[in-house]
Amino acid sequence: MTTWFLLLGVPTLALGLFALCFTARASEQCVSFPRNTVAGWILCAVGWVWTAYECHTIGIDVFDKFLKAFPMELPILAIVLTILTCWWMPNLLPIRGVSAILMLFPAEMFPMIRLCDTPWRLALVIFAYVCIVVGMYGMFYPWRIRQALAWLAAVPVRVRAAGAVLAAVGALFVVLAVLPLS
Numbered sequence: 001m002t003t004w005f006l007l008l009g010v011p012t013l014a015l016g017l018f019a020l021c022f023t024a025r026a027s028e029q030c031v032s033f034p035r036n037t038v039a040g041w042i043l044c045a046v047g048w049v050w051t052a053y054e055c056h057t058i059g060i061d062v063f064d065k066f067l068k069a070f071p072m073e074l075p076i077l078a079i080v081l082t083i084l085t086c087w088w089m090p091n092l093l094p095i096r097g098v099s100a101i102l103m104l105f106p107a108e109m110f111p112m113i114r115l116c117d118t119p120w121r122l123a124l125v126i127f128a129y130v131c132i133v134v135g136m137y138g139m140f141y142p143w144r145i146r147q148a149l150a151w152l153a154a155v156p157v158r159v160r161a162a163g164a165v166l167a168a169v170g171a172l173f174v175v176l177a178v179l180p181l182s
Contacts, residue, residue, distance in 0.1 A: 001112070001113050001116045001118070001120075001121060001124070001181070002177045002178075003177075004109050004112065004113060004124055005124065005173045005174065005176045005177035006173070006174065006177045008124070008127060008170075008173055009169075009170045009171070009172070009173025009174040009176075009177060010170065010174060011170070012166050012167075012169050012170030012173065013166070013167055013169075013170025013171055013173070013174055014170070015163075015166050015170070016162075016163045016164065016165070016166030016167025016168070016169070016170050017163070017167050018163070019159050019160065019162060019163025019166065019167075020160055020163040020164060020167060023156045023159045023160055023163070024156070026153075026159050026163065027152075027153035027154075027156065027159050028153075030149040030150070030152055030153035030159070031149065031150055031153050033094055033095075033149065034092050034094055034095050034142070034145070034146040034149065035091075035092070035094075036094050037090070037093075039094040039097070040086065040090065040092075040093030040094040040096075040097060041082075041086050041093070042097070043093070043094055043096075043097020043098055043100070043101065044082055044085050044086055044093055044096065044097045044100075045078075045082045046097065046100075046101060047096070047097050047100030047101060047104070048077075048078040048079075048081045048082045048085070048100075049075075049078045049082075050100070050101070050104045051078070051100065051104065052074040052075060052077060052078035053074075054104060054107055055067050055074055056068075056074050058107075091142075092142035092143060092145075092146055095138050095142040095145045095146060096138070096139055096142055098135075098138065099134070099135040099136070099137075099138035099139040099142070099145075100135065100139065101135070102131040102132065102134055102135030102138070103131075103132055103135035103136060103139070105128070105131070106128040106129075106131065106132055109124065109128060110125075110128070113125070116181075118181040120176055120181050123172065123173070123176065124173075127169070127173075
């Protein structure tokens, strides 16, 4: 559980501190990120490769008949789908890539933390479910996430408030990572 607290806490804390310390730059990033081509390609590739990994490890017979028909099918599909997605869906691709990651990471986290004997595991579970919901919404309505980011970036106080929330959650996770919880 320490690993997950650190994996989620450090980036969340860093993002929050960035928004608090460099509010104007964070506002610019909120506005420019949804159309960042390089970020879109990288995040799309991460999302498809991770999806292929999950399809390989999840072990559902109905899917395995089609997705493991020949050796290396899933990695090939990940590469092909990354190229096609970047080619045919370049608009707001970074939001979709982040949304994919937000939906995928709990599949790795839940089996590892479900047997941990501490109520603090629920902090990770709640955080994960919030990420899943935001990821699903962002995947289907990326323009709404872009609008929300633009709304957030329009007023510096909003950026600082969001940064404070992120920094607080990240700091909580980092502290929980170093404390003996069991």
